[in-house]
Amino acid sequence: MLVPGGADVFLVQTQDEQTFAAVLPEDAPPGAGIGAASSANHRYALTIRDGVADITRTVDDLTVQNTFAVGPGPHRLTIDATATAYTLRVDDRTLVAGAHGCCPRRWRKTSSAAASCSSAAITAARSPSYRSLDWKMMKNLDDSIRHGWDNDVVRSDDPRRQSVESIDLPFPWVAGAAPTSPDWYTTMFSWDTYFTNLALIVHDRLDLIRGNIENYLFLIERFGYMPNGNEQPLSTRSQIPLFADSILRYIRATGDQELLHRAYPLLVREYRDYWLADHHATPTGLVTNRDLGDPTLDPRLAAEAETGLDWTTQFDGDVTHTNPVMTNAALVVYARTLAHLANMLKLPDQVREFTADADRRATLMRRFCWSEDRGHYLDYDYVREQHVAVLGATSYWALWAGVATGEQTARMAAGLDDLLRDHGLLSTEQSRPDPARFALEYEDLQWTYPAGWPPLHIIACWGLDRYGYTDHADKIATRLLATITRHLGETGETYEKYNVVDGSLDLPNSRYGTITLHGWTTAALVLLPRRPLDGLLP
Structure with a gap:
């Protein structure tokens, strides 16, 4: 049957096969292509806008979104669903396939179900590089990490906290510190904890996530924002604002209405009163990063620390003169x-407000941050009215946030070799600081060539998967996983960062050395083998 699905768009639904499709004409207005279909407890909605398809899949009360570049119309987007699996196709190209059973809500029913999402079930339709992973080893590592989370829990009275000017927290938290890490890595860092939370969701450790969330909300109540970390010297700034996404995913996984009602106004406060405050504002309408007065650091360095990239060649020496792609993507x-969250609370005016906010920022990012010359998203220097000179892996955050158009994504995928090396994804292309512009020497710029960092790999893979470039994401994931597991086999340790050019732990710009770490590195071991993450996380 034909079901109207928005301006000049029809959904075709056949009841037996549970198939529906949307055909979008070339002259369809922006926003056209909205439709929905349902099959038992599986519901689907799709939107095609500016050559990008967004498919939202809801199983019971669990919602997962996939974003894919499809280019200009017309297109036929098809979803085939059975009781156990689904396949998304545009024209004749399969975008993604997955099992309805691979969702955290179902994993909570049995501790072994999550493990079934590795090996053959995951690799059947994947690239040769992905299938080449040692899946038995990966599963053993996953089991080891699953049973080791409690060892990474820190409390405010932990003796290691005496090494820093600690801010006491009311709940235990999962820190990134391995047993051999420096004591200061017992700090609850904002964006580090986000990646840990995602892995904890996969491993059904919602009890540990809850403590992280409660501490985050406690710090917003105290400071108006989550500081860089729970140390006094770090409290004059925040860190890249990712954490709220994990709170939404936790609420979806648990249905915790009390937390929903309590967290929402605090997150709105952090978003409006801190991230959109005057000290972050710039003439472009996009934000920059700034510190509120760290007495121990050059203001440029303190501001750069708010991005999490402390420090890098990427911002041409002064992040406060730029609109960083990663910060603005995170705010989208x-x-x-x-x-x-507002939709869950039935606040339609606020749903419209925040949706419009996201769309406005995405539009501005396409205007100012896209470099037609480089074929990538680059941070924009609004003072000099030009892009920064150095390309970074944060370019792919525009894909993760759904900002990039289909044509832009195709160019970014084609340009992956600008940053991809044999052992992983570079933080930046090869670059050296200009002494006239930089406060530090190259040796302290650790988020720079030849270093590769796990969180940048996770976001890049997530973004490429969302637009259907799974083979490209496979290359990134498998190279990092091979590097991590090789060193783990040789040393028994995982590390904060790696030399992705030669595959070693030796970095000429390691700042404080290449230290051991769990945190986002073990999160990468949990998340990357289970991609795509949109089909994995609530």
Whole structure:
């Protein structure tokens, strides 16, 4: 049957096969292509806008979104669903396939179900590089990490906290510190904890996530924002705002209405009163990063620490003169997160407000941060009115946030070799600091060539998967996983960062050395083998 699905768009649904499709004409207006279909407890909605398809799949009360570049119309987007699996196709190209059973809500029913999402079930339709992973080893590592989370729990009275000017927290938290890490890595860092939370969701350790969330909300109540970390010297700034997304995913997984009602106004406060405050504002309408007065650091360095990239060649020496891609992409996602939470609370005016906020920022990012010359998203220097000179892996955050158009994504995928090396994804292309512009020497710029960092790999893979470039994401994931597991086999340790050019632990710009770490490195071992993450996380 034909079901109207928005301006000049029809959904075709056949009851037996549970198939529906949308055909979008070339002259369809922006926003056209909205439709929905349902099959038992599986519901689907799709939107095609500016050559990008967004498919939202809801199983019971669990919602997962996939974003894919499809280019200009017309297109036929098809979803085939059975009781146990689904396949998304555009024209004749399969975008993604997955099992309805691979969702955290179902994993909570049995401790062994999550493990079934590895090996053959995951690799059947994947690239040769992905299938080449040692899946038995990966599963053993996953089991080891699953049973080791409690060892990474820190409390405010932990003796290691005496090494820093610690801010006491009311709940235990999962820190990144391995047993051999420096004591200061027992700090609850904002964006580090986000990646840990995602892995904890996969491993059904919602009890540990809850403590992280409660501490995050406690710090917003105290400071108006989550500081860089729970140390006094770090409290004059925040860190890249990812954490709220994990709160939304926790609420979806648990249905915790009390937390929903309590967290929402605090997150709105952080978003509006801190991230959109005057000290972050710039003439472009996009934000920059700034510190509120760290007495121990050059203001440029303190501001750069708020991005999490402390420090890098990427911002041409002064992040406060730029609109960073990663910060603005994170705020696009933050606004959409608030819109989702407002929808759960039945606040339609705020749903519209935050959705419009996200769309406005995405439009500005396409205007100012896209470099037609480089074929990538680059941080924009609004003072000099030009892009920064150095390309970074944060370019792919525009894909993760759904900002990039289909044509832009195709160019970014084609340009992956600008940053991809044999052992992983570079933090930046090869670059050296200009002494006239930089406060530090190259040796302290650790988020720079030849270093590769796990969180940048996770976001890049997530973004490429969302637009259907799974083979490209496979290359990134498998190279990092091979590097991590090789060193783990040789040393028994995972590390904070790796030399992805020669595959070693030796970095000429390691700042404080290449230290051991669990945190986002073990999160990478949990998340990357289970991609795509949109089909994995609530």
